[in-house]
Amino acid sequence: MSPASVQHTISEDRTAGHAAHAESHLNRLDTCWAGPTGQLTLQDYQMQLMLLEQQNKKRLIAARQEYSYAGQRDAQSRELQRQNEAAMAEMDLMSNEGQAAASVTDADHSSYVVLHRVVCHQNGVRCNRLIWEDEPFNVVVNREVHLAGNQPVADLGAYIAARGPTAFIVYRESHCGNRAEVAPTQRPSGFPRTQGTQQVISIISRELHAAIQRISKFAPHGAAYPLGGQPPGGRLPLDTSSLVSQSPFEYLPYFFYHHLDAIRRAVNENSVTGDLGVLLSYLQAYPDPMYAKCDELFGQGLVTSETLPWLFRPNETLVCKQDNRVLAYVLRRTPVDSGSHGIYLDCWNWGYDGTNLRRKDKHLTVAVPTYDTIPIPELSVYPLRYADEQTKQQLLETGKRFWGFRNQTHVSYEGPDYRGERIYPADSRCMIDYQMYRNFHAHAEAFVFSARPATSFDKWPEEISATAEPSPSNIMLLPPGIHGFFLKEKKWVHLLVENIKPVDWNKEAFERLVLPRRIKNMVKALVLVRKSDAIDPSLNLGLKGMRSDLIRGKGGGLIMLLHGGPGTGKTLTAEVNTGQVAGPPRVISPSSSKLTVKSVAELAEMPLYNVTCGDIGTKPEAVERYLATVLHLGQKWNCVLLLDEADVFLEQRTLSDLKRNSLVSVFLRTLEYYDGVLILTSNRVGTFDAAFKSRIQVALHYPALDRPSRYQIWQNFIEMLRADGEDMDFDGIAAHMDELADQEMNGRQIRNAVTTARQLAMFEKTTVVWDHLEQAISAASDFDNHLSKPRPFTDEEWVMDTVTTVSGAVAIRNRPDGEPAPLSHGKCTE
Structure with missing residues (x-):
């Protein structure tokens, strides 16, 4: 027609x-x-x-x-x-x-x-x-x-x-x-x-x-x-x-x-x-007319605003770029076109509860392309089938690293945390233990999992056991972040798995301690024997299952006391911390050094949990709860617990201070049932409560440094700086070693002098020479001379409680039988 x-x-x-x-x-x-x-x-x-x-x-x-x-x-x-x-x-x-x-x-x-x-x-x-x-x-x-x-x-x-x-x-x-x-x-x-x-x-x-x-x-x-x-x-x-x-x-x-x-x-x-x-x-x-359009564009790796919703297919893996990181998700259902707001994607990826991998919901939005045609990988979210091999390998490596830390692990960390709020120095030690993290933070976002069941078209597993071996496609869906407990800061932090490294144990540090050989051998033997779960079973040194008290559960731990004057190496013996100060000047100290400081924990390859009196508090109820938590972590993680400057909890009880008596009683009762390694340090062992003496298995005294000890410490510092390539006149300083050893200084004062000399040289933009060290030592000596005027006794005498009565001071002398005498106020004499 x-x-x-x-x-x-x-x-x-x-x-x-x-x-x-x-x-x-x-x-x-x-x-x-x-x-x-x-x-x-x-x-x-x-x-x-x-x-x-x-x-x-x-x-x-x-x-x-x-x-x-x-x-x-x-x-x-x-x-x-x-x-x-x-x-x-x-x-x-x-x-x-x-x-x-x-x-x-x-x-x-x-x-x-x-x-x-x-x-x-x-x-x-x-x-x-x-x-x-x-x-x-x-x-x-x-x-x-x-x-x-x-x-x-x-x-x-x-x-x-x-x-x-x-x-x-x-x-x-x-x-x-x-x-x-x-x-x-x-x-x-x-x-x-x-x-x-x-x-x-x-x-x-x-x-x-x-x-x-x-x-x-x-x-x-x-x-x-x-x-x-x-x-x-x-x-x-x-x-x-x-x-x-x-x-x-x-x-x-x-x-x-x-x-x-x-x-x-x-x-x-x-x-x-x-x-x-x-x-x-x-x-x-x-x-449909859209079929030809999509095939033509997608075949070239391109997409437009019209074809964008057709790009995504439910139950396939998507690549998401967030905060300069690459993550993988699975699209749960058909994408929703939200008009100018973009494409709404209902997704999920794997989360870990300490026992199984479980699904976590995630909602993503893809912005509509502003240009007519753009490459698909330039989208913030796109299907994995359009990703290059480098992106796929990155997802696979990140997932493998996460899966390798699913069990309790002691690791080293360096770099920013997950949110970039803080940068941690090299070799910051932390524990990864998701079961423990869930015990303390059961309602954390990490444990909010999807309650939606799988669909009949969903071929992905609903959960994966920690004992299973996930497929590569499931490995890619693991998150790039993991939670760990920093032993120094004593807090849980969201970490990036890419910044986690194995611990580099420095076992030679213990040998650098300026201590008698017999003391070193005793400490080494006691700690290695207590490490029954981690040592070589062929050594047959473990004490696990052996009773050490008539009552089961009592007296099973190793409690050591390191006592002596300040700067004699008590903390250095126990402490493990290889933090490196970021940027100049580099400060060498037992608690913060460029080189690994030798310690008992390093020797035994055990984590160190350092507890201070400020962490514990002063209220008896709070002290008991905190100590119970710390001792529980120490036992679960096979830690060396270090209670530094424990004088306030170990001091002799009196009839007048009931609150402090309660603290001492709580501390005594808690230590009695601890089954682990606990090291106490104190500068005033003469004031200890008598009940602690029977609970301490080994007490090591650190005397004041003599001339040979000071010579060895100076030599150790210089050797470490030489190995590190420090800009220092080593030959010129070595010529004054005898003069350095004659200075009555403890280990901490020696460290401070070296640090001050390096800072002076850095300010002058020159090499560290003898004049810098001499200037630092002179300033420290003037301060010591000023302090010694109103206190005519040495640090060693103060530690051993053999102080004579001075004007306005409290006199404490030991009785002939070794028991501390009651406190008495000396008579004031002009």
């Missing part, structure tokens, strides 16, 4: 009879078509569909002309002419589609039916989803434009039952009620939006439903319902055994875009294709 004849026919159809027919049609629309209007002959369905579509286009043109307002005809004539021409072009296109549909065999016609569905968003419309056999066209209802057809399907169940066996229904879905202008910007089902009419396929055959279930990678229309559950929606009013009993699944083009290859493989692998073959034939005959 030529365009001229079509125009002539349109003009003739504008009669009173046609107007009456249109009015009757509008009345049916207003009542939502309460009943069926007849049956359609389906002997040659596809050809009839083509003819009906052409006829509907004619009616569309007539309706537009019939219901145009008289006063607007002249102004709208040109627009109507343009619409008529567009309708004629569409008729030609549908004619071609009809010929393509004719290639489908007659046997296929009975397997599916094509219907038109109108979704109305206009307020006040009672029926918001109407189904038609013919293509809807514009009609005016109460001066509002709506879409409607001539052949409504009021009872879909009866329609399908009368038609015969049907595998699926094809809905060509349109929106009315100002259509695109009022269409929601975010679809509840989570599918990408399409322009104009979109095609929805509803599966109603059990056979076809089962076939698609077997190859599906994710749920249709984005529903993430539980395994074995049912999709949302009511029952379809169909009473035939060939149809599924629940509401049929509806599949949009997005679903078939990600499953078309799987459907082809399934059809090719089976000689009898059945309904799945019919579905494949239809999808190939009527592909």
